[in-house]
Amino acid sequence: MKKIKLDITVNGVKHSLKVDPNLRLLDLLREELDLTGTKEGCGIGECGACTVILDGKAVNSCLILAGQCAGREIVTIEGLSDGEKLHPLQQAFLDHGAVQCGFCTPGMILSAAALLHANPAPTEDEIRVAISGNLCRCTGYTQIVEAVQAAAGKDKGDWWLQI
């Protein structure tokens, strides 16, 4: 197994790495870059806990090899806040009780962020479709949908929207 060279941008930071060829994007983020906000739930693309934004679109980082992301841009949950200042989606999740155990939250917020990036004023149906690949076993989803509705339209100008 020959290591591969990988140039990748994560949360606006460029990295030049040598990684194992069988490394998943999820492992790259958690194990190589210490970005443990991205969670591994099922590992087979059913739960969405490992959702990150790849070139502006939500993807499951457990279903992509790190090598496939060469030259591309990733945003993880760590990339949303501006230091201590939370992203409007993160604040809305807190305000609306959309976080309980918290395990689904990073993936849920990134799916919502990708939606708002493409569609700043989504309908409730569009929100439900956008987060349908993210399982939450605590909230029953209502608070999450309310949080996304509250955050809609509030995130223009954030740096990650420029990617």
Add this chain to the structure above:
Amino acid sequence: MIPFNFIRPASLAEALDFLAENGERTEIIAGGTDLLVELRGIPAGKKGPKWVVDISGLPELKGIREEGEEIIVGSGSTHWEVHTSELIRETAPLLAAASATVGAAQHRNIATIGGNIMNASPAADTVPALIALEASAVLRSREGERVRPLSGIFVKPYQTDAAPGEILTAVRFRRLPAEAKSAFVKLGRRNALAISRMNAAVVLFLRDGVISEARIAPGSATPMPERFAAAEKILIGQKPSEELFRAAGAAVAAEMVDRSGRRWSTPYKEPVIAALTARALREALAG
């Protein structure tokens, strides 16, 4: 994850050269949403592929375009690209509908139509739609290109007749005329992120209020996706009606049992495929 080597060719020619030499011990990765689940399932110590070749970035496999009456969908088109394509929505709305039901957004954003075909799952969503469109598969190797009816490339579940040196580069089909009626319906365990329990793709042509041509391609009903001629025959020359659509649905169920035999799932699948077929015909007619 079992060990393997990874390469990312810069061009289709480079990928075909590599496969010509190493195809037997190589898995091709495009979106990866099926392959990574499969590779992860190989127990440690068991042999996997020696190579994984990434074709997801190849520009030659991208794009959806028309050439005269034909629509050509690059195999590297994602389901998101297919279901949001104005050209596909206009010329093959049932294919747009099928791509829209694959997995969740996270899958549709990277999973490709080529991967959906070449994985050859009997539950693939886009394959029945493509078969109802009478699509052809374009397979390329270092030696050249062959174009075959899509329905002819499936050998058994999860296996096509593509040689180890071949890559599916595109699917092509004649655009549906504006007056054609079509639909794709699917039943999963839930509405989102569900593999099809069963699905059905239909195309109807009407002349003077009478059905002149009918195509019915059920999914997850037979080991390999195909059209159901006996049910299609029932429709031809008839005026559309609820009764007729139910009769066609019953014929699909009977034909499924003929081809797949009676299995543990048959008492469930019989009424489901009959109802899905009738629903698809109803939806097609309603436009």
